[in-house]
Amino acid sequence: MAMTAxxxxxxxxxxxxxxxxxxxxxxTVEPLRNGTEIFPAMLDAxxxxxxxxxxxxxxxxxxxxANRFADTLAAAARRGVATRVLLDAFGAKRMDxxxxxxxxxxxxxxxxxxxxxxxxxxWSTHRTHRKxxxxxxxxxFTGGVGIAEEWEGDGDEPGSWRETHFRLRGPVVDGLxxxxxxxxxxxxxxxxxxxxxxxxxxxxxxxARIQVVRSAxxxxxxxxxxxxxxxxxxxxxxxxxxxxxxxxDAACSELLRQAAxxxxxxxxxVPGPYIDERLARIGARDHFEPxxxxxxEIRLFQPTMIHAKIITxxxxxACIGSANFNHRSMRKDDExxxxxxxxxxxxxxxxxxxxxxxxxxxxxxxxxxxxxxTKRLLEWATRPLQREM
Numbered sequence: 001m002a003m004t005a006x007x008x009x010x011x012x013x014x015x016x017x018x019x020x021x022x023x024x025x026x027x028t029v030e031p032l033r034n035g036t037e038i039f040p041a042m043l044d045a046x047x048x049x050x051x052x053x054x055x056x057x058x059x060x061x062x063x064x065x066a067n068r069f070a071d072t073l074a075a076a077a078r079r080g081v082a083t084r085v086l087l088d089a090f091g092a093k094r095m096d097x098x099x100x101x102x103x104x105x106x107x108x109x110x111x112x113x114x115x116x117x118x119x120x121x122x123w124s125t126h127r128t129h130r131k132x133x134x135x136x137x138x139x140x141f142t143g144g145v146g147i148a149e150e151w152e153g154d155g156d157e158p159g160s161w162r163e164t165h166f167r168l169r170g171p172v173v174d175g176l177x178x179x180x181x182x183x184x185x186x187x188x189x190x191x192x193x194x195x196x197x198x199x200x201x202x203x204x205x206x207x208a209r210i211q212v213v214r215s216a217x218x219x220x221x222x223x224x225x226x227x228x229x230x231x232x233x234x235x236x237x238x239x240x241x242x243x244x245x246x247x248x249d250a251a252c253s254e255l256l257r258q259a260a261x262x263x264x265x266x267x268x269x270v271p272g273p274y275i276d277e278r279l280a281r282i283g284a285r286d287h288f289e290p291x292x293x294x295x296x297e298i299r300l301f302q303p304t305m306i307h308a309k310i311i312t313x314x315x316x317x318a319c320i321g322s323a324n325f326n327h328r329s330m331r332k333d334d335e336x337x338x339x340x341x342x343x344x345x346x347x348x349x350x351x352x353x354x355x356x357x358x359x360x361x362x363x364x365x366x367x368x369x370x371x372x373x374t375k376r377l378l379e380w381a382t383r384p385l386q387r388e389m
Contacts, residue, residue: 005236005314008341012209015339018230019223021211027170028206029338029345033352034155038145038165039065045135045167046072053083054180056132058091058322060099063149070099074106083108086184088128089115091146111187126217128183129333131165131322132176140168140176142321142336144244144309150276156303158274164308164352166320168210172338175212179336182214208342215323215335224323225330227337228252228311235264237314240353242269244307245277246284247326253287257294265297269356272300280326283382285375289368299360306356310349318346 006014012023032038046053046069053076060066077083085103087095089112104110113128133141143165145151153160168176215224232239232255239259246268248256260266268291275281288298311319321337323329340346 005316006234008209008316011234011317011339011341012211014234015211015230019211019213019226021213023209023211023339023341024171024175025209026206027168027172027208027210029172029208029210029340029342030167031345031348031352032143032165032167034153034163035065035145035151035160036154038143038151038163039068041167042133042141043068043072045133045139045141046076049076049081049135051081051136052134053081054086054132054134054177054184055084056086056128056130056180056183057147058088058127058129058131059146059148060087060092061094061146061148061150062096063152065149065152066096066099066147069147070102073108074103077103077107084111084184085109086111086113086128086180086187088113090127091129111184113183113187125332127333129322129329130179130183130336132180132336134173134177134180137173137177138169140173142166142168142176142338144307144322150305151307158304160304162301162304162306162308162356164310164320164349166338170206170208170210172208172210172212175210175214175338176336179212179214183334208340208345210341211339213321213337213339215329215337217332217334222330224335224337225249225251227319227323227339228325228330229255231311231313231317231319232256232259235259235313238265238267238312240267240269240310240312240350241325242306242308242310242353242356243325244271244275244305244309245280245324245326245328246270246287247280248287249327249330252325252330253291256291256296260295266295267297267299267353267357269299269301269306269353269360271306272302272361274305276305279382282378286380286382288363289365292363292365292368298363299357300363301356301360303359310353312346312349312353315346315350316343317341318349
């Protein structure tokens with residue numbers, strides 16, 4: 001029988017002492033589902049900006065939404081809003097250069113994070129995978145969405161990815177701003193830090209307690225890995241993981257099996273037939289058989305690519321942000337993770353998870369065991385590459 005779940009105060013104490021980052025109170029957090037909710041909310045916030053806009057993204061590609069963001073950011077700069085855009089030089093390499101020029105000509109300060117340099121291969125492989133938007137220091141957004149046509153729509157068909165992003169208000173926004181600034185100051189566009197208005201965040205009256213963790217790329221341990229391992233060790237009733245790229249390291253695989261052994265229900269939701277990285281799909285399937293054998297439930301989302309990055313634990317804690325459950329997020333890339341203690345938020349995310357499960361197929365253990373030598377060989381061949389996935 002599973003043990004009694006830890007109360008919110010116990011989670012807060014554990015995570016603060018483990019990560020050295022305090023929770024803030026009086027926050028509000030709203031989940032935004034798919035492009036139909038995410039993009040209008042973000043664009044509206046930029047349109048309403050009065051003093052500053054800071055925007056950091058890994059993916060900025062093509063499509064109508066790419067043009068809309070460039071136009072809206074440019075319009076903000078033209079009306080006197082201090083506007084900064086930071087793009088990862090690898091993730092946004094498919095971006096149309098005319099969009100960058102359009103923003104810069106309007107007064108937007110555009111920076112590129114770590115331009116690719118062949119003579120600095122180790123430096124270049126560590127990216128910023130954070131997705132952050134902060135407007136006037138008062139409202140912030142983070143989660144998994146990229147600026148590309150793949151995220152347009154309602155996540156119900158192959159050309160429209162299933163995503164969850166978050167709108168936040170309260171002291172948590174200061175943590176998002178710090179995540180932006182930590183990457184911005186590395187660019188040539190950095191210059192002096194912009195002044196922020198004095199804000200009484202407690203006036204938002206929100207009930208959520210949130211810890212902001214700025215995980216940085218590392219050659220070994222990172223805060224993202226610490227986050228994942230801590231919640232898996234402490235879970236007592238149920239762990240639910242939604243992730244587009246499921247490549248756990250050996251320690252996380254063992255912790256997942258240990259959780260199942262102590263009667264914690266472990267549910268993992270990953271992409272099914274639709275995924276943008278075929279090697280990641282093959283690498284994920286290399287981990288299925290031992291986990292399913294341990295009693296872990298793995299389901300494959302069928303309608304489209306699922307890109308949401310969410311963990312809920314014991315109906316009490318939500319772990320949200322930009323990090324995938326893979327090696328890159330745990331070792332290679334800069335990420336932002338939020339631990340939220342908010343009963344209403346966790347219930348909403350669990351309800352979404354249930355709805356997604358209804359459109360997902362369960363991984364069958366017998367089928368795992370019967371997969372042929374070709375599939376096993378392909379999975380084996382990905383193992384040297386999984387640390388880059």
